[in-house]
Amino acid sequence: MLKRCKFIVHYVSKFNVFEQVRYASQILPQFSAEKYNVKRKNFSNVQAADVSYFQSILGNDRVLTDRDEVLPFNIDWIRNCRGQSQVVLKPKTTQEVSEILAYCNKKRLAVCPQGGNTGLVGGSVPVYDEIVINLMLMDKIITLDEISGALVCEAGCVLENLDNYVRGHNLIMPLDLGAKGSCQIGGNVSTNAGGLRLLRYGNLHGSVLGLEAVKADGTVIDCLRSLKKDNTGYHLKHLFIGSEGTLGIVTKVAIHCPVLPKAATLGFFGIKNFENILELYKSAKSSLGEILSAFEMADNLAITQTVKNLNLPNPISDYPFYALVETHGSNEVHDGEKLSNFLNKEMESGLIMDGTVTSDPAKMQTIWNLRESIAASxxxxxxxxxxxxxxxxxxxxxxxxxxxxxxxxxxxxxxxxxxxxxxxxxxxxxxxxxxxxxxxxxxxxxxxxxxxxxxxxxxxxxxxxxxxxxxxxxxxxxxxxxxxxxxxxxxxxxxxxxxxxxxxxx
Amino acid sequence: MLKRCKFIVHYVSKFNVFEQVRYASQILPQFSAEKYNVKRKNFSNVQAADVSYFQSILGNDRVLTDRDEVLPFNIDWIRNCRGQSQVVLKPKTTQEVSEILAYCNKKRLAVCPQGGNTGLVGGSVPVYDEIVINLMLMDKIITLDEISGALVCEAGCVLENLDNYVRGHNLIMPLDLGAKGSCQIGGNVSTNAGGLRLLRYGNLHGSVLGLEAVKADGTVIDCLRSLKKDNTGYHLKHLFIGSEGTLGIVTKVAIHCPVLPKAATLGFFGIKNFENILELYKSAKSSLGEILSAFEMADNLAITQTVKNLNLPNPISDYPFYALVETHGSNEVHDGEKLSNFLNKEMESGLIMDGTVTSDPAKMQTIWNLRESIAASxxxxxxxxxxxxxxxxxxxxxxxxxxxxxxxxxxxxxxxxxxxxxxxxxxxxxxxxxxxxxxxxxxxxxxxxxxxxxxxxxxxxxxxxxxxxxxxxxxxxxxxxxxxxxxxxxxxxxxxxxxxxxxxxx
Known part of the structure; x- marks a missing residue:
């Protein structure tokens, strides 16, 4: 069943399956405040005068107050949390974010910063009536330095759009996750998103070169350098990476994009038990070395339930465990040789019971789709x-x-x-x-x-x-x-x- | 002149040449406070009772007050700065660091944290009479997880010692710098040291998994997790990475060590002008891809002066510019092929005028030694x-x-x-x-x-x-x-x- 084709992979969105599932059930979730018994903090309530002020900055179109329009911004992706916000603001510039925050801070109005609202711990939706500040309209790419790989863009850019853009310049984004079709780079940075490429390209604390953020009082903190090395004082950007919008709102990001690999290959293997998964990982690290770009595992139920619930194909039979091994490299022949050696060795040793290996973009897509649909299924x-x-x-x-x-x-x-x-x-x-x-x-x-x-x-x-x-x-x-x-x-x-x-x- | 041998490289200390130069001139530098016209801040002066207190914690041996013994701790490596400290403390535990700081904070006694004292901006020596807290005795390796590559150690471990240790376990330290024989990992982290491997293995904000640090008031901040992913609240460790000992003293470090490359090769090339250096870099990124581990440049004078002042050999003739290109990979044959293709292409294109390529550890050492001695020469x-x-x-x-x-x-x-x-x-x-x-x-x-x-x-x-x-x-x-x-x-x-x-x- 082992086979290999010869193409460079281009991922496409796997998020459509999430969307299908998300809207499968339209019963509104319970309010988070009731469900989790949360007491409202002593913030001001939004008044008509506040809405007027926001309209004076943003215009009427970018201040949502209609209940139906506001509703989706109150509910998280897994429909576990539901806030009670009555106002959604859609700034287009850092200056607008700054003015909104300065005002809210003065008036003691609570806010909920929001990107693509794909978070899984209820961080991106309000709990009570916090004003939602959604960054979706701050979606401009500012610069791309093709020599260094430094991309500078606004926080509301959707990760997949950025990835498609930099691929056109022979680069890729250093992170990839199932929600890439909806999540925004500002949200990725604010939550220190990890995802599927971390093993190879490292975490965001390493990849983010600089950022711009707005503090609660409206002060704009400009650390938007796009240099790989900059040791001038405290490394302030890290305060905003992973603090989930509680210390400031990220408005612009400079990030290092690695070179687009010329060759990519994906293997999907059936494994006898977890001990063998671990042995296989050790072997892959040693045999595949610098081209190993992902090593994922799933147990039998994770795969069979996804196959069943979403009617997806499983390219191999039923096994107790599955491993997905991806390589990214610069030389297709060398990469193929490394992977073949690895496979031959581990088929023989018995660590791999059966599997499929492919470089065909469509087939790789099918396998990744199965892996990335587990969460939604x-x-x-x-x-x-x-x-x-x-x-x-x-x-x-x-x-x-x-x-x-x-x-x-x-x-x-x-x-x-x-x-x-x-x-x-x-x-x-x-x-x-x-x-x-x-x-x-x-x-x-x-x-x-x-x-x-x-x-x-x-x-x-x-x-x-x-x-x-x-x-x-x-x-x-x-x-x-x-x-x-x-x-x-x-x-x-x-x-x-x-x-x-x-x-x-x- | 192109040649290649077949061995895995093991770096050895290049710091001995620095030491030779350092002690070439024994005239004492001027006091920094006078040279740069600095006014003393309103700290307390160290009293006999303070020294007695420190002795009560550390014992007499680890409290230096003899003028000659204290002198080297007052002078920086490039002999540009000279402080006037009268006391050097050598704690052995985090608890001792905590007690020292709590006391100094209460008494308004200024301190200067010090690692290997190899910094180049005068950050590691006192300016006036700050008490030097040198971490050299906190040099224990605590744990090494061979599967994940997580090394946990005390801050005073010398970088080269750590590198030698992890090489014994098929790993390398993710950073390398000329001062590796003297600099300490705590100082590396506190100054966010970059160095020669950053291109390949990323920066310390990406590699440091966790750390322990002591705040000015003696509070121990324990963020010593050794996990690759940990998104539980603010990423506090980054406050201490690169803040040069002004926000706390790093006492323990958990760091990710990449797999020791099975093959390493080094090329040293003569180049016509800077534009060609840049073109060669672009070509190397594309041809060598994931095995490119260093791309260094030096102009003619940097090399010829080093050759002359330190009587070192230059393996190639005189050229306007030089490029040093290193690869780290998991397959010697593949790496050799990639480098050969790159060389053939760029010798033909004329970007490389002449050069030498080697995998012989001794020859690689000679070339690296030349590159790393530029600073000292x-x-x-x-x-x-x-x-x-x-x-x-x-x-x-x-x-x-x-x-x-x-x-x-x-x-x-x-x-x-x-x-x-x-x-x-x-x-x-x-x-x-x-x-x-x-x-x-x-x-x-x-x-x-x-x-x-x-x-x-x-x-x-x-x-x-x-x-x-x-x-x-x-x-x-x-x-x-x-x-x-x-x-x-x-x-x-x-x-x-x-x-x-x-x-x-x-």
Missing amino acids: SLVGGYVFKYDVSIPQKHYYDIVPMLKQRLGDKASAVFGYGHIGDGNIHINISVPQYTKEVVSLIEPFIFEEVSKLKGSISAEHGIGFRKPQFIHYSKEPSALGLMRDLKQLMDPNGILNPYKVLPETN | SLVGGYVFKYDVSIPQKHYYDIVPMLKQRLGDKASAVFGYGHIGDGNIHINISVPQYTKEVVSLIEPFIFEEVSKLKGSISAEHGIGFRKPQFIHYSKEPSALGLMRDLKQLMDPNGILNPYKVLPETN
Whole structure:
């Protein structure tokens, strides 16, 4: 079943499948404030005069107040959280963002910064009536330096559009994720998005060359240098990378784009057990070396449920585990040779039970589509708890059988999949319906176990609205104290994305 | 003259040549406070009771007060700066660092954190009588995870020792610099050191997985996770990466080590002009792709002066420019083929006039030694002004002829060399002696020109003591304001490395 074709891959959006699922159920979710019993903080209420002021800056078209128009901005992608905002603002310039924030800060009006609203921890939608500041209209590409690979653009640019643009200049974006067709680079930066290429191209703290952000009081912090090396004082941009819009709103980004690989190949393999997945990863690191660009795993249920729920093809038969191994390189012949050697060796050793290898863009697309649809497939029917944790690799999969045993028949499905190269596993737990009993079985159990294994309770999704009460499993009290100090320093009125990231002090 | 041998390279220390030069002149440098007309800040003076307190924590052996013993800790590597400290402390544990800082903070005693003291901007030595806290005894390796490549160690570990250690486990350190035989990982992290491998393995903001640091008040901030992905709240470690010991003292580091390349090759080429260097870089990026690990350049004078002053061999003849191209890969045959194709193409095109290519560790060592000795060679005789700037690549070399013209016969030598892949050029200006007239010709002219070209006035050396007054050429007022706010938040008494990084407010 092993085969290989000869083309350079061009990814296309895999987000359409998410959209299908997203709108499959149109029953409105419960308000987050009620569902999670949150007390409104002491912010001002939006008045007609405030709306008039926003209209004076943005014009009427870019200030949404109609209930139906505002609704989608209140609901998160997995339809778990629902805010009660009555106003959505769509600035087109940094200056407008600055004026909006200066005003809101003065008036003690809370705001919720929003990009593509594809987050999974409720960070991108309001909880109460925070004013939504959506960056979608700040979508201009500013410059691209083809020699250095430095792209400078506005925060509202959709990741996939950027990727398509830089591909035209022989470059690629250093990050790729399932939501690429909707997520925005400003949101990616604000949440320190990880995704599928991290193993090869590193994280955003390494790739972001510079940025511009607006502080709560409207001050524009201009760190928009596009140099690879700049050691002039504190590295302020990192304050905004991954702080989920609670310290400022990212308005422009300079990012390093690697060279577009001339050759790409994808293998999809059936594996006997998790131990063999780990052995295969070690072998791939050694045999494929610098061309290894992704090493993903999924257990049997993750794949079979996706195949069934979304009616997608599985290119190989049924196996206990699956591994997806991708290479990006500059020489098709060399890459093919490396991959063949790896395959021959590991078919012979038995680590790979069966598999398919392809360089045909359409076939690669089919395999990636299967992998990237796992997240969405679990949204079909019932309620799904989604966890995203990092665990040192040797204990990577331990938590899945542990949860299966604990939940027994209370869960209709428990499965795991993720980026094994980064120690990052996504765990989905499907239940017939959301009940407090099930919640209490899962949480804080899962976080306690991850903490015992020296893992992170949020590998790439962030803390957002859903996890502040669990942050102490991954952050020491002194670090939490410093986080609070930073928040107080940069947003003393707490208007930026309240109820998120920082736990309440009781 | 093209030749190739077949071995895996193992770097050895190139720092011995620095040491030779360093001690060539034993005349004591002028006190920094006098030379640069600095006013002492309102800190307490160290009393006998303070020394007794430090002895009670560290014992007598680890509290140096003898003038001769303290002297080397007061003078920087290029013998440009000299402090007046009377006490050097050598803690062995984080707890000791914490106790020392808590005490100094309470007593308003200023401190100067110090690693290997190899910095080039006077950041690692005191200006007045700051107490030196040297981390050299915190040199333990804590853990190494061979699957993930995560190394956890104390801050005082010497970079070269770490590199040797992880090579024993089939890994390498993600950074390499000329001072590797003396510099410490804590100092590397605190100064966000760049160096020779940045092109391939990225910067420390990307490679550092976690760290532990002590704030001015003695609070230990524990962010020592060793996971590749951890999105649990603010990414605090970045506050300490590159803030040059002014926000806290780094005590432990977790860092990602890439796989040791199975094959390494080095080419050293003669090039006609700078335009061709740039063309060659573009060609190397395309032909060598993922195996390109370093692309360095030096002009004629940089090489000929080093050859002459240090009596080193130049493996090729005299050319206007030189390029050093290194590959790191997992397959010797493939890498050799890629490099051969690149060479054949560019010898034919004329971009490469002549050159040598080798995989023999000893021969690679000779070439790297020549490249890495440039910095030290210029210290022989007279006085040398050293600048380290980033400039977008197309204008990378512009500044050198500009300075030559401006200085005329007032300079005995002006030359440039550096990491072209990172847009980072080092400029050395040798003069018979340091005079205010020469200074006024160079500064702020060089910074103004770099700023006009949208460069950074300090690419990798940092701001330290020597550049705060020029930081505004690279940092906007709002960013400088945020820097001051952070300093005030984290070190309200300003005891940590005073007179450094932040410009004085007048």
